[in-house]
Amino acid sequence: MDAGMAFDLGRCYSCVARRTGLCSVLSDNALMRFKKIAHRRRYAAGEHIFSGEEQTDFFASVCSGVVKLTKVLFDGRQQVVGLLLAPDTVGRICRKRSPYFAEAATDVELCCFPHGSFEQMLDGVPELKQRLLEQTLDELDSARDWMVLLGRKTAEERVASLFLMLATRANCSDYSEQIQRDSLGLDLHLKRQEIGDFLGLSYETVCRQITALKKKGLIEQPGRRRFRIPDTEALTRTAG
Amino acid sequence: MDAGMAFDLGRCYSCVARRTGLCSVLSDNALMRFKKIAHRRRYAAGEHIFSGEEQTDFFASVCSGVVKLTKVLFDGRQQVVGLLLAPDTVGRICRKRSPYFAEAATDVELCCFPHGSFEQMLDGVPELKQRLLEQTLDELDSARDWMVLLGRKTAEERVASLFLMLATRANCSDYSEQIQRDSLGLDLHLKRQEIGDFLGLSYETVCRQITALKKKGLIEQPGRRRFRIPDTEALTRTAG
DNA sequence: CGAGACATTGAGTAGGTTCAAAGACCGTGG
DNA sequence: CCACGGTCTTTGAACCTACTCAATGTCTCG
Numbered sequence: 001m002d003a004g005m006a007f008d009l010g011r012c013y014s015c016v017a018r019r020t021g022l023c024s025v026l027s028d029n030a031l032m033r034f035k036k037i038a039h040r041r042r043y044a045a046g047e048h049i050f051s052g053e054e055q056t057d058f059f060a061s062v063c064s065g066v067v068k069l070t071k072v073l074f075d076g077r078q079q080v081v082g083l084l085l086a087p088d089t090v091g092r093i094c095r096k097r098s099p100y101f102a103e104a105a106t107d108v109e110l111c112c113f114p115h116g117s118f119e120q121m122l123d124g125v126p127e128l129k130q131r132l133l134e135q136t137l138d139e140l141d142s143a144r145d146w147m148v149l150l151g152r153k154t155a156e157e158r159v160a161s162l163f164l165m166l167a168t169r170a171n172c173s174d175y176s177e178q179i180q181r182d183s184l185g186l187d188l189h190l191k192r193q194e195i196g197d198f199l200g201l202s203y204e205t206v207c208r209q210i211t212a213l214k215k216k217g218l219i220e221q222p223g224r225r226r227f228r229i230p231d232t233e234a235l236t237r238t239a240g
Numbered sequence: 241m242d243a244g245m246a247f248d249l250g251r252c253y254s255c256v257a258r259r260t261g262l263c264s265v266l267s268d269n270a271l272m273r274f275k276k277i278a279h280r281r282r283y284a285a286g287e288h289i290f291s292g293e294e295q296t297d298f299f300a301s302v303c304s305g306v307v308k309l310t311k312v313l314f315d316g317r318q319q320v321v322g323l324l325l326a327p328d329t330v331g332r333i334c335r336k337r338s339p340y341f342a343e344a345a346t347d348v349e350l351c352c353f354p355h356g357s358f359e360q361m362l363d364g365v366p367e368l369k370q371r372l373l374e375q376t377l378d379e380l381d382s383a384r385d386w387m388v389l390l391g392r393k394t395a396e397e398r399v400a401s402l403f404l405m406l407a408t409r410a411n412c413s414d415y416s417e418q419i420q421r422d423s424l425g426l427d428l429h430l431k432r433q434e435i436g437d438f439l440g441l442s443y444e445t446v447c448r449q450i451t452a453l454k455k456k457g458l459i460e461q462p463g464r465r466r467f468r469i470p471d472t473e474a475l476t477r478t479a480g
Numbered sequence: 481c482g483a484g485a486c487a488t489t490g491a492g493t494a495g496g497t498t499c500a501a502a503g504a505c506c507g508t509g510g
Numbered sequence: 511c512c513a514c515g516g517t518c519t520t521t522g523a524a525c526c527t528a529c530t531c532a533a534t535g536t537c538t539c540g
Contacts, residue, residue, distance in 0.1 A: 094374045150391045202529055207489080208489080394495080431519090
């Protein structure tokens with residue numbers, strides 16, 4: 001079987017990365033070449049994607065699902081340092097300095113590019129490198145926003161910020177439910193423990209604050225994992 | 241007077257950016273062209289460099305001194321989201337999303353590139369864009385390390401981490417005092433308040449922890465602003 | 481239906497903040 | 511040269527937020 005055919009050509013046309021991610025800057029022609037080096041890979045929720053120790057052999061676009069990047073202290077304390085949703089990218093290019101773990105927080109679908117051929121593409125297609133730079137700058141901005149949250153916000157503000165962030169991303173990148181601007185919905189796939197590790201809180205505190213926000217009417221929970229933000233403005237105010 | 245001569249040609253040869261920063265990837269020829277668009281700019285300690293609100297018209301390399309990037313919450317709470325030492329870069333390229341303030345934490349010397357001509361250079365010199373990407377990735381790594389500190393470390397660990405970080409940077413980038421590996425020195429130009437804003441602590445707590453570390457013999461203070469780390473290993477252990 | 485994983489809630493504690501006061505340093509001007 | 515004022519630092523005491531420990535409740539899946 002031809003290696004280039006292992007990847008279903010039709011997929012790109014419905015892919016988030018093609019619409020708004022890394023692949024959005026590619027000409028049809030460049031996309032063709034890009035397809036040839038790429039392959040899809042699926043991970044079940046909880047599955048390990050890579051750790052900083054081992055040599056990562058690919059760079060990837062997130063096509064669906066949530067990838068969690070964590071760092072661990074010697075005694076087991078964890079900090080989530082990034083949540084990657086489609087069409088974010090994952091993997092290290094250039095030298096790696098500080099190792100972290102990448103794990104599928106939900107079922108995840110990645111579009112993987114082997115290191116060698118990806119860097120070749122990068123050098124050959126300037127728009128691609130430009131786009132990668134832009135996405136990296138965006139990630140840096142997000143990381144800095146998160147530093148403010150971790151360094152200076154109260155527990156309530158942190159939890160409110162998380163809901164706001166997830167709702168915004170869910171409603172921006174998806175074409176779905178753009179209907180009502182002031183009432184956003186989101187599916188919360190993260191466990192309390194994971195939320196705590198992201199917000200720098202214990203999972204009990206996360207619990208209490210979610211309960212508190214529900215009592216205040218700032219968030220609603222119509223389903224098991226489904227949440228609704230009736231008044232975005234109000235939640236933004238309590239998020240700081 | 242020729243605009244190109246406004247910038248002293250000799251400076252590049254002793255510049256940190258040329259040795260290990262953005263300019264290190266440039267050929268002599270490209271450096272010549274780069275010089276023509278650059279101009280030096282000095283800021284006194286405490287001076288405002290730019291805020292996210294106003295349109296920044298330049299991108300710059302830090303040649304000497306420390307630049308502090310801060311974000312401010314509605315009620316005045318501050319978080320330092322980055323400390324830039326030579327040969328880091330400062331300024332926003334591409335779209336700006338979340339505004340922050342850049343301020344000179346010490347006397348600072350910048351090598352500024354006007355936006356337009358800098359982006360032109362970027363497109364014309366692939367190594368430059370590559371280098372910028374690498375530096376951005378490094379900054380992202382640093383930011384994520386800091387997220388671990390802010391989210392999960394104790395006050396003592398935070399302060400120890402800061403001393404370690406500053407000492408490492410001071411002794412790596414400078415050619416000075418590479419003498420003893422296990423005894424690093426550093427000059428602390430930041431105020432307690434600024435350290436607190438960086439570490440997500442109150443300045444009183446910073447004070448107490450510095451005192452505690454001195455009592456434990458993990459740091460020494462031979463001069464007003466001068467600190468010495470007698471045993472790097474030991475401090476690393478208490479830094480987590 | 482029972483086991484295991486996850487979520488919730490309560491009670492006590494601790495680490496860090498806040499408020500307050502005193503001390504050190506520095507530049508300025510009489 | 512020294513007194514003065516301002517800024518920054520240090521230290522103490524009370525308080526509070528979030529953590530820890532522990533028990534109970536809930537959901538899912540075999």
